[in-house]
Amino acid sequence: MRTGFATLLVLLGCLLAGPAVAAYVLVDEITDQQTYLDAVTPLADDPAIKAEVADRLNAGLAGSVPDVARPVVDASIANFVESDQFRRAWVELNREVHPQLLALLRDEPGGLAVEGDAVVLDLGVVADEVKERFVADRVPLADRIPEVRGRVEVVSGPAVRQAVPAFDLLEKLSVILPIAAVALLVLGVALSARRGATLVVAGIGLVVAMLLVVLAQWLARSQVTARSPSPEVAGPFYDALTGTLTVVLWVVCGVGGFLVIVGSVLSRRRN
Known part of the structure; x- marks a missing residue:
């Protein structure tokens, strides 16, 4: 017994x-920011992540870059996502995203944006670094290119809810x-x-x-x-x-x- x-x-x-x-x-x-950053930082070297970020940045420039400058812009973005500059920007982006992710999961104000049926990751920090890269790569009329808007739909909104x-x-x-x-x-x-x-x-x-x-x-x-x-x-x-x-x-x-x-x-x- x-x-x-x-x-x-x-x-x-x-x-x-x-x-x-x-x-x-x-x-x-x-919940721990440093643990979160340690986990997601290696994603900056993931080919799928780099390809998606490059695609989103290119899409964010649609219609705002002259056709003659487009090949140079595409090459500059491709070089950027392979650079240490992108890795640093990726870490900074996720540092900003972490409290928003927690707010989303805790159903608090200030969480990641949910647009339609998807949770959207705004590539703001990365996009700012891209503009600097354009100047460094001597992209024609780089200083006149408007703000780059890069947004990635990460997961479905219903799944997060x-x-x-x-x-x-x-x-x-x-x-x-x-x-x-x-x-x-x-x-x-x-x-x-x-x-x-x-x-x-x-x-x-x-x-x-x-x-x-x-x-x-x-x-x-x-x-x-x-x-x-x-x-x-x-x-x-x-x-x-x-x-x-x-x-x-x-x-x-x-x-x-x-x-x-x-x-x-x-x-x-x-x-």
Whole structure:
């Protein structure tokens, strides 16, 4: 009876472990600005991101550049997105975007703009840097080119509106869930009269729980990209913001496997 109750506690801990890991890692990844910047900064080297930004900047200049200067402008933009100047502008852009992203997810004023059915990322900082690049590249009449307007539709508005209550719940549970999961697992093992067997159950339970979150993560990515007006942008952003979660999930899987091994050894010694 004692071991059965302990096993029940362990299974409850494993059940909570999946959402606990997801809540803790994702909330920290999104709410902490430096962690967010560390995650999205490498996107400046992503070919899909660079291509999309270049396309949007070119589209923002439609009709405002003489045809004779268009090849030079296109070349200047192409050189810009390959430069260190773009990488610096990308970091500054995301530094400005971060509080807007949080406001959007928390349903507060000042969030990222939602136009029609899409969340729009204004490339303002990047666009300003492009104008400087035009002057440096000696683009004809660069000083007369009007303000560059670059905007990227990142994810669908309905998808974000559905994510708002989920993010609110994640923030509230990001501390409570991990504590509860660890407490249940430790208490279950401590109370068990057959700790070896209980450790095996805990290890298997953790592995299964983490694999289920990995599956949910993969399905969520498919949904986000499928519903995004710019899947080539949404996909890399999703991967960047969930990359740490993926690593942590596999680490916990490894911990689960280790518990299975330890539990098996203890059970054999007991026998």
